[in-house]
Amino acid sequence: MRLLVIEDNRQLVANLFEYFEARGHVLDAAPDGATGLHLATSQAYDALVVDWMLPRMDGAEVLRRLRQQHHCETPAIMLTARDELPDKIAGFRAGADDYLTKPFDLPELEIRLEALLLRAHGRAQRKVLQVEDLVLDLSTLEARRGGRLLHLYPACRKLLETLMRASPAAVSRGELEYSLWGDEPPEGDLLRSHVYELRRVVDGPFERKLIQTLPRVGYRLAAVAGERLDG
Structure with missing residues (x-):
């Protein structure tokens, strides 16, 4: 234990x-x-x-x-x-x-x-989050898209979980920073770096993009057509 x-x-x-x-x-x-x-x-x-x-x-x-x-x-x-x-x-x-x-x-x-x-x-805690063909298994911490295993480091996986739980609603930058660092976020814009890495893994190999940037708001994870927006 x-x-x-x-x-x-x-x-x-x-x-x-x-x-x-x-x-x-x-x-x-x-x-x-x-x-x-x-x-x-x-x-x-x-x-x-x-x-x-x-x-x-x-x-x-x-x-x-x-x-x-x-x-x-x-x-x-x-x-x-x-x-x-x-x-x-x-x-x-x-x-x-x-x-x-x-x-x-x-x-x-x-x-x-x-x-x-x-x-x-006894509550059968195996839980799965899914948005389109993106799946996050919370019991094994495995993420897959289209059946392909995605290799995410812990900060990116935490961001992905937060975005998937809220999908299709937007999540503010403040909420995402709090999910990673609580009340003590680090200096600099590390969130942007983590989102960039998350987007590279989740969206990079796929034609259909899921991670959207909402200017002056934050991000959301939902199916959209067209090019990936800059983070």
Whole structure:
């Protein structure tokens, strides 16, 4: 099991690492909500362990953005000292799959995580996005067009997923940058470079172009006739 722990209590994080790594699990940690959101959307995890009270972005907002903006369905359990019923309701509504109040026993957290994974695997998570003859398998991360395997590096694959989920609607440059880098985009116009590479792989070998540039708006992925527009 690969876990992302989004928690600012260093001692608790150390305890979690010691316990779970001794049982063969792999853990990453984020000390604040913004970092946690970035890791959760840029890397693959089996489950998330999310504290509520976090610097930069609280755990409820992290889950809300994961579910609503990034369509991330990774199972998540919220750890918090907030044990009132309204808090629990708010946590579940934000996107938590389970809710465990502090203090807690580590074996209980482990069994709850195992239960989350069993339920997730039982939902037949193999999912496929398709626009025209372009197919992205979210379970294998394979992209194909006309049956031909497309070789995409991770940033391009993330852009493709974002565009395919929205298709045929437009996606703003800001939304695409956020999907790649969260609240901390790099200097320069790296998005343009990534779109250029994505377009080279997805559209270059094919007569029918799919990736469109919308001036002063962003991009969209939909079938169009004619020449490819410049990025």
